[in-house]
Amino acid sequence: MLFVFLLACIPELTSPASNDDVVGACAGGLPENQWPTGEPPATLAGEGYEVGEVASDACVPDQNGDDVALWQFYGRVWVLDVSTMWCAPCQVLAHGLQEIADGYAEEDFSYVTVLAEDLGSDVPDNAELNEWADNFGILEPVLADEVGFTSGIVRNGTYPAVLIIGRDMVVHERLDVPSDEAIIEAVDAAL
Numbered sequence: 436m437l438f439v440f441l442l443a444c445i446p447e448l449t450s451p452a453s454n455d456d457v458v459g460a461c462a463g464g465l466p467e468n469q470w471p472t473g474e475p476p477a478t479l480a481g482e483g484y485e486v487g488e489v490a491s492d493a494c495v496p497d498q499n500g501d502d503v504a505l506w507q508f509y510g511r512v513w514v515l516d517v518s519t520m521w522c523a524p525c526q527v528l529a530h531g532l533q534e535i536a537d538g539y540a541e542e543d544f545s546y547v548t549v550l551a552e553d554l555g556s557d558v559p560d561n562a563e564l565n566e567w568a569d570n571f572g573i574l575e576p577v578l579a580d581e582v583g584f585t586s587g588i589v590r591n592g593t594y595p596a597v598l599i600i601g602r603d604m605v606v607h608e609r610l611d612v613p614s615d616e617a618i619i620e621a622v623d624a625a626l
Contacts, residue, residue: 460492460494460504460506461494461502461503461504462494465504465506465507466494466501466502466503466504466507467501468497468499468501468502468503468507469499469501470497470503470507470508470545470576471507471508471511471543471545472507473507473508473509473510473511474509474510475506475509475604479506479509479604481604483587484587484588484598484606485606485609486606486607486608486609487605487606488605488606489603489604489605489606490505490515490598490600490604490605490606491505491584491587492504492505492506493505493580493582493584494582495549495578495579495580495581495582495584496561496564496578496579496581497564497576497577497578497579498561498564498565498567498568498576498577498578500561503547503576503578505547506604508545508547508600508604509602509603509604510543510602511543511544511545511602512539512542512543512544512599512600512601512602512607512622512625512626513544513545513546513547513599513600514535514545514546514547514597514598514599514600514618514622515547515549515588515597515598515599515600516528516532516546516547516548516549516595516596516597516613517549517551517580517585517588517589517594517595517596517597517598518548518549518550518551518594518595519550519551519552519553519556519594520550520552520553520554520559520563520567521552521553521554521556522594522595524594524595525594525595526571528595528597528613528614528615529548529567529570529571529573530571531615532546532548532571532573532575533546533571533572533573533574533575534615535615535618535619535622536574536575538619539622539626542626543602544622544626545575545576546575546576547575547576547578548567548573548575548576548577548578549578549579549580549585550563550564550567550577550578550579550580551580551585551589551594558579558580558581559579560579561579563579564577564578564579565577590611593611595613596609596611597609597610597613597618598610599618599621599622599624599625600625601625607621607624607625608621608624608625
């Protein structure tokens, strides 16, 4: 049992919203923020977060206080890393995040972290998102799951959950035991 604990964190789930409560895209279309923005086709329809499905959209705040739509990363290969602030394996993964992102600086690539819970199992506020980014030297988007969409990604309450999403918003791969090496291998395969 200790071995499983070292690979992932299992929380007491206290997220305020269920996956049914996800609003979807930001009101008024794609939001203005500092992150790359692609224009998804009007026919794109979210299906879920399983391999082969079109990732559903969500609109959540980033560490700058701006709204971010998941679908704004259309046209890029990107990592969707669902973590929590209290999870030790999530913190280990965060240490190598910026190095991975920097390694793909010449590619259309993004590494997006969504923090589902803070140290008290609540939704992180802006100060906590900035603390996470600052502590781990992250220059990529760090988002707070205010709408509860990550409940459709996390399996059995185990964090971190990492998805590799292709340019067409289709989930390319799911990493149940993520590591820097596994993420790089999966991103290379998706590029």
